[in-house]
Amino acid sequence: AQSVAQPEDQVNVAEGNPLTVKCTYSVSGNPYLFWYVQYPNRGLQFLLKYITGDNLVKGSYGFEAEFNKSQTSFHLKKPSALVSDSALYFCAAGGATNKLIFGTGTLLAVQP
Amino acid sequence: GAVVSQHPSRVICKSGTSVKIECRSLDFQATTMFWYRQFPKQSLMLMATSNEGSKATYEQGVEKDKFLINHASLTLSTLTVTSAHPEDSSFYICSARNSQGGGELFFGEGSRLTVL
Numbered sequence: 001a002q003s004v005a006q007p008e009d010q011v012n013v014a015e016g017n018p019l020t021v022k023c024t025y026s027v028s029g030n031p032y033l034f035w036y037v038q039y040p041n042r043g044l045q046f047l048l049k050y051i052t053g054d055n056l057v058k059g060s061y062g063f064e065a066e067f068n069k070s071q072t073s074f075h076l077k078k079p080s081a082l083v084s085d086s087a088l089y090f091c092a093a094g095g096a097t098n099k100l101i102f103g104t105g106t107l108l109a110v111q112p
Numbered sequence: 113g114a115v116v117s118q119h120p121s122r123v124i125c126k127s128g129t130s131v132k133i134e135c136r137s138l139d140f141q142a143t144t145m146f147w148y149r150q151f152p153k154q155s156l157m158l159m160a161t162s163n164e165g166s167k168a169t170y171e172q173g174v175e176k177d178k179f180l181i182n183h184a185s186l187t188l189s190t191l192t193v194t195s196a197h198p199e200d201s202s203f204y205i206c207s208a209r210n211s212q213g214g215g216e217l218f219f220g221e222g223s224r225l226t227v228l
Binding site: 041045105 | 222
């Protein structure tokens with residue numbers, strides 16, 4: 001069965017420090033991987049995706065993610081966190097089926 | 113980027129009534145739309161896949177007679193919660209994939225349903 005794991009419910013980081021939000025996946029076929037961000041009582045905003053090509057994917061707001069096939073991971077990163085980055089982040093994966101499966105979400109808290 | 117509009121953003125209804133939520137793709141055609149439900153502090157649960165011109169495909173455990181989905185055009189899907197009960201109170205989010213796009217889903221802003 002397809003699944004996405006986000007092992008951390010919450011990540012705390014000081015403003016200006018680098019941040020990492022972890023994600024691992026299990027899908028059939030070649031994976032399609034996505035990161036989304038959600039602010040309170042809002043829908044999800046697309047950040048970035050990996051379909052094929054370079055393993056390092058750059059997205060919106062300075063975020064990037066690295067696809068690691070051997071570790072089945074797609075961790076989200078940013079070199080320097082901002083307080084405004086504080087939100088709920090979802091990793092999602094699709095494979096041979098048309099559906100996207102979402103992880104449980106990681107709350108990112110950036111302290112000033 | 114592509115825009116998906118969802119309406120209403122908030123709705124309060126009495127138990128036993130029905131509520132309709134609309135999802136529109138504003139600047140692209142979407143042959144497939146998805147309806148999710150999100151409980152507080154939890155992830156998105158896929159409820160059903162809405163297919164233009166045909167019946168929706170429901171996920172296991174989702175009552176199709178309870179959550180009616182209609183995808184009458186390439187830009188509009190509707191979710192109707194019938195005979196709503198307090199346990200149906202939730203945040204419902206729709207999404208659509210641009211048929212000509214790169215595979216990512218674009219999400220509506222969500223609809224907060226409260227059943228009294």
